[in-house]
Amino acid sequence: MKTLPSSLDLTFPDMATIPMDIVNDIFLRLPAKTLVRCRALSKPCYDLIDDPDFISSHLHRVLQTGDHLMILLRGALRIYSVDLDSLDSVYDVEHPMKRGGPTEVFGSCNGLIGLSNSPTDLAVFNPSTRQIHRLPPSSIDLPDGSSNRGYVFYGLGYDSVSDDYKVVRMVQFKRDSEDELGCTFPYEVKVFSLKKNSWKRIESASSSIQLLFYFYYHLLYRRGYGVLAGNSLHWVLPRRPGLIAFNLIVRFDLALEEFSIVRFPEAVANGNVDIQMDIGVLDGCLCLMCNYDQEYVDVWMMKEYNVRSSWTKAFTVQKPKSMKSIAYMRPLIYSKDRDKVLLEINNTKLVWFDLESKKMSTLRIKDCPSSYSAELVVSSLVLGCRGDLNNIKLREEQRAKEAEESKMMQNSRKRDDFLSKGFKLVL
Known part of the structure; x- marks a missing residue:
């Protein structure tokens, strides 16, 4: 495996001669890894x-x-990365979470x-900028009558309503260490807010999640x-004979921080129970395999979110x-001409599936591990380039506070010139 180069040769004319609106347009087209290094070109580029606003526009x-x-x-x-447009090199993703055992990507x-x-021990990490935000530890409290932890469910998402990144942690408990098929597993559900850098416990967990058994989820x-x-x-x-009578999808709304359910397509819900x-997710839509x-x-x-009638069978893979x-099997993305879909199959290969001919062609990646799970990641500057998000916010708040105090002091000195001795204007 290769490691990312430590430097990048960038040949630019004198940056002072290029209007910043043109620089802005050029930079918007560059990958985040390149932009991190472009910050060294000049102070205006750095800023x-x-x-x-630029980070948001670039994303x-x-x-x-x-x-x-x-x-x-x-x-x-280990975790590796490869550019989808250039598959000749696989890079080792270095991150501060590394330790003796494997680090999960959730x-x-x-x-x-x-x-x-x-x-x-959780974190959100930007592999393009190598910036990480470690989540403050949040304890797990065993409820009364529970013997031990059964399984943990995770989720990472962006809440567009509050402009916040959130991590959901659902911890399942077993009341009896011998009970593998119980139907009343209690849960502890907590949500982490990146904006607030804190955890919040969700007290009104849906009864549906009590049916998310760990013995089922460990299969894949x-x-x-x-x-x-x-x-x-x-x-x-999914429906389980003699256990769960219907098919559904458990949903956690990141804005409302509430659970609900999403129904399967009627043709699937009423069909073979052994599927x-x-x-x-494909093309921004929830999908069901x-x-x-x-x-x-x-x-x-699901072409229209949370509208059951909008479920459409997109394609079949033989x-x-x-x-x-x-x-x-899991679809990842359409090709740019939308005539193929990239599929991950059996945790061992990526293939392009031609939607018209129904044929597969293997996506060959040099130095690829023999067994893996794949995750698509966009190139972004989210989390910034200067370190931990909250440290940046604290520095910005401190600078704003210092600027305000300086302005107040200047105003105070000016007004003092007009006040007689013994009278002091308190700002």
Whole structure:
């Protein structure tokens, strides 16, 4: 594996001769990794790239164009990245969360990924800028009558209503260490706000999440990680013979911080109970994968969020003869001409699926680990380039406070000139 180069040769004319609106337009087209280094070009460039409005505009553009996408590959013990437009080099993702065991990646949103070493050791990390924000530890309190922790569900998302990044942690408890099939597992649900840098406990957890059994979710890596769509995180809850009578998707609204459910397509909900199901997101839409005997997979997309009638069967993927089975399949992204879809299959390969010919072509990545889970990450400057988000906010608040105090002192001195001795204007 390769490591990212420590420097970048950038040949620019005298920056003072280029109007800043042109510089702004050029910089908006560059990947975040390059922009981090462009900050050294001049003070105006430094200020422009660190400006919150520029960071927001840059993110908006990459989300609209699909430029500078990275594929994050989580191997057995390490995390790697590769540029989707240039697959000749896989880079080791260095991050401060590394330790002896594996670090889990539990989601991607606007260039940030969620990292977990344990339920109390979490962070959000920007692999483009290498900036990290460690979440303050939040204890897990066993409820009365529970013997131990069963499973932990995570979710990372952006709440567009409050302009805030949030992490959801749902901890499941077992009342009896021998009870694997109980239907009343208690939960502790907490939400972390990046803006507030604090955790909040959700007291009114939905009864639906009590059916998210850990013995089911451990079957496939990532099923415990929430899928982000429609300003909400989602976990699939398929029907189980003799246990769960209906199909649904558990939804957590990031703005309201409340649970509700999203119904499956009627054709699926009323069909075969043995279908293996999973959820994902494609083209910004919540999607449902229905795996039939590991032979073929139907992919449904919810075209209008939380409108059941808008579920549409987008395409079907048949198992090729060269493949033993499709145990797991997830669509990631459409090609730019939208005639193909990038699929992750069996945690071992990425393939382009041609929507017209129905044929697959392997996406070959040099030095790729033999087994991995894949995550698409956009190139962004979210979290900034200067370090921890909250440290930046504190510095900005301190600078604003100092500027205000300085202004007040100047005004005070001016007014004092007009006051007689013994009278003092208190500002």
